[in-house]
Amino acid sequence: MPGTKTKAIDATTEEKIKEAARRIFTRKGYSATRTRDIAEEAGLNLALLNYYFRSKEKLFDIIMLETMQQFMQGVRVLLSAESSSLEEKISVFVSSYIDVLIKQPDLPLFIFSEIKANPKKLMAKMGLKEFLMNSQFLVQFREAVKTNKIAPVHPLQFIMNIVGLTVFPFIGSPILQNLGDLNTDEFNKLMEERKKLVPLWIKLMMMKT
Amino acid sequence: MPGTKTKAIDATTEEKIKEAARRIFTRKGYSATRTRDIAEEAGLNLALLNYYFRSKEKLFDIIMLETMQQFMQGVRVLLSAESSSLEEKISVFVSSYIDVLIKQPDLPLFIFSEIKANPKKLMAKMGLKEFLMNSQFLVQFREAVKTNKIAPVHPLQFIMNIVGLTVFPFIGSPILQNLGDLNTDEFNKLMEERKKLVPLWIKLMMMKT
DNA sequence: GTCTATATACGGATAGAC
DNA sequence: GTCTATCCGTATATAGAC
Numbered sequence: 001m002p003g004t005k006t007k008a009i010d011a012t013t014e015e016k017i018k019e020a021a022r023r024i025f026t027r028k029g030y031s032a033t034r035t036r037d038i039a040e041e042a043g044l045n046l047a048l049l050n051y052y053f054r055s056k057e058k059l060f061d062i063i064m065l066e067t068m069q070q071f072m073q074g075v076r077v078l079l080s081a082e083s084s085s086l087e088e089k090i091s092v093f094v095s096s097y098i099d100v101l102i103k104q105p106d107l108p109l110f111i112f113s114e115i116k117a118n119p120k121k122l123m124a125k126m127g128l129k130e131f132l133m134n135s136q137f138l139v140q141f142r143e144a145v146k147t148n149k150i151a152p153v154h155p156l157q158f159i160m161n162i163v164g165l166t167v168f169p170f171i172g173s174p175i176l177q178n179l180g181d182l183n184t185d186e187f188n189k190l191m192e193e194r195k196k197l198v199p200l201w202i203k204l205m206m207m208k209t
Numbered sequence: 210m211p212g213t214k215t216k217a218i219d220a221t222t223e224e225k226i227k228e229a230a231r232r233i234f235t236r237k238g239y240s241a242t243r244t245r246d247i248a249e250e251a252g253l254n255l256a257l258l259n260y261y262f263r264s265k266e267k268l269f270d271i272i273m274l275e276t277m278q279q280f281m282q283g284v285r286v287l288l289s290a291e292s293s294s295l296e297e298k299i300s301v302f303v304s305s306y307i308d309v310l311i312k313q314p315d316l317p318l319f320i321f322s323e324i325k326a327n328p329k330k331l332m333a334k335m336g337l338k339e340f341l342m343n344s345q346f347l348v349q350f351r352e353a354v355k356t357n358k359i360a361p362v363h364p365l366q367f368i369m370n371i372v373g374l375t376v377f378p379f380i381g382s383p384i385l386q387n388l389g390d391l392n393t394d395e396f397n398k399l400m401e402e403r404k405k406l407v408p409l410w411i412k413l414m415m416m417k418t
Numbered sequence: 419g420t421c422t423a424t425a426t427a428c429g430g431a432t433a434g435a436c
Numbered sequence: 437g438t439c440t441a442t443c444c445g446t447a448t449a450t451a452g453a454c
Contacts, residue, residue, distance in 0.1 A: 013419075031241035032326065034447060045421055050449055052419095106325075112380050113322055116315075117241065119383045129388055154399060156389040157406065164377030169369045171321050171380060174328045179338055180365040190363060197366065205410040222437075244430060254439055259431055 014052050016042045022063050026106045029113055030060055064114060068126055071111055074100065075128065078162075079135035086140040091199040094166050098195050101170045102188050108167045150206040161205060165198045223261050225251045231272050235315045238322055239269055273323060277335055280320055283309065284337065287371075288344035295349040300408040303375050307404050310379045311397050317376045359415040370414060374407045 011019065020042035024033050035056050039046040053059040078093035101107060115122045132138060141158060144150045169176060169191060177187050220228065229251035233242050244265050248255040262268040287302035310316060324331045341347060350367060353359045378385060378400060386396050 028326070029238070029240065029322070031238070035449090036447075046448090047422085047450080048420065054449090056448065109318075109321060109325060112318060112384075113238070115383050116318060117237070119387075123383070123387055126384075128384065129390070132388060153406070154389070154402075156385060156391075157399060157402070159388070160378045160381070160385060161374060161410070163381065164373045165370060168373030168377045168380075171377075172369070172372065174324050174332070175321075175335075175337065176365060176369060178328075178332055179341060179368070180363070181338075182365075190366060193363075194366070197362070201370070201414040204413045204416060207413060243428090255430085256432075256440085257438065260437075263431090265430065 013044065013048060016044060017049060017052055017059070018063065020044075021059050022067070025060060025063050026067070026104070026110045029110060030117070064122065065125060067107070068111065068122065070100075071107060072126055072128065076131065079131055079137040082136055086137070086144055087199065087203065089137055089140075090162060090202055093162065094198045095195045097166050098191050101167070102191055105170045105173060108171050112171075148208055151208055153206075158206070162198070162202055165201065166194070169194070222253065222257060225253060226258060226261055226268070227272065229253075230268050231276065234269060234272055235276070235313070235319045238319060239326070273331065274334060276316070277320065277331065279309075280316060281335055281337065285340065288340055288346040291345055295346070295353055296408065296412065298346055298349075299371060299411055302371065303407045304404045306375050307400050310376070311400055314379045314382060317380050321380075357417055360417055362415075367415070371407075371411055374410065375403070378403070 017038065021038045024037050024041055028037075033056075035049050036046055038059075039049060042048075049056070049059060053062070074093055074097045077096060078089055081089055081092075084092070138155060141150075141155055145152045173187060177183070180187075182190070226247065230247045233246050233250055237246075242265075244258050245255055247268075248258055251257075258265070258268060262271070283302055283306045286305060287298055290298055290301075293301070347364060350359075350364055354361045382396060386392070389396075391399070
């Protein structure tokens with residue numbers, strides 16, 4: 001039966017639990033998730049969770065760390081990259097992010113909720129601030145302001161705009177889909193459109209007037 | 210019978226409970242909130258909650274209904290108003306909304322989270338869709354598109370932009386504040402700036418190119 | 419490693435004194 | 437109306453058989 005199966009081909013029990021946990025935690029958040037839901041989702045016994053991860057919280061910590069690293073990847077793309085222009089960075093960020101979010105639309109609400117619930121525990125692990133400070137992105141932004149190519153605003157305003165225009169639709173999707181009478185496919189079409197629109201809009205917004 | 214007795218000068222016990230519940234629910238969400246937290250926040254005994262509201266869920270429903278009505282008020286301002294122009298509507302919406310959110314920054318994350326957790330139960334109560342459909346806002350938007358004043362995009366894209374640029378910073382504030390090394394006052398200053406910037410940006414974004 | 423059964427803790431709800 | 441004490445269901449965690 002299960003113990004005699006090969007580990008090589010299908011997912012190990014530990015991986016099954018992690019995958020199930022990721023789905024449920026992301027969908028419902030830490031507090032609303034019951035370990036029973038995870039066990040059921042994984043098609044496994046409840047006791048296995050404790051055998052592999054000792055506690056709900058430890059399991060969550062592992063999932064959360066991995067999730068945030070994934071979420072951060074887009075940001076790192078946006079911030080680093082020596083060779084590309086500011087505009088190119090924005091395009092790449094928006095486009096790749098929308099791809100991720102179409103596949104995992106629950107991600108933003110989950111991350112922002114959990115960070116709010118536990119800022120100290122989770123913020124440190126991101127190391128986002130250090131990354132931003134010496135980033136090529138910030139250098140290019142300041143240069144563009146100085147040379148009068150874009151309007152002079154706080155860099156954070158600029159970042160809020162890019163991230164907000166990209167991420168917000170997924171946070172508000174239940175309301176927005178209802179508002180526009182859209183099913184998921186139709187909604188995703190609009191998101192695909194935004195891959196081109198958002199970078200264009202950002203460019204227009206930041207024009208010197 | 211609860212609620213029928215005194216209309217006193219200072220807050221009644223029932224109001225104290227509701228105020229405490231509003232704060233805690235909004236801060237932590239339904240699942241993570243314990244009735245004991247609410248009782249403590251109100252400086253009252255746990256048993257009073259049940260005396261006045263029968264259950265955690267019934268108390269939550271009352272709070273949630275009131276909160277959504279408040280949240281919707283800004284939207285209604287945006288959508289209705291026969292006399293004002295499209296631009297004016299946007300300015301009023303952004304400005305009044307940012308005022309609300311500076312006072313109650315937890316509101317957006319709370320509302321979006323709870324709607325996601327229980328869309329059927331909560332969406333109907335908003336009645337947002339009906340409101341939008343016959344709104345002056347939508348008429349004016351379509352007119353502006355037809356007369357070539359703004360670029361032709363799905364109205365929902367337009368709404369996402371306005372709401373996203375206004376609301377997103379408050380959803381991401383823990384991360385954003387950390388990113389920019391800002392305390393709450395400094396962050397709020399940026400939000401005050403956005404009262405003027407967002408309407409301007411919207412105007413620029415939507416230009417015909 | 420995986421299961422069943424059970425211990426333990428926690429949170430929501432209630433009974434009853436005042 | 438408000439309190440103390442307590443009940444009871446549910447969720448997490450663990451023991452022990454296989």
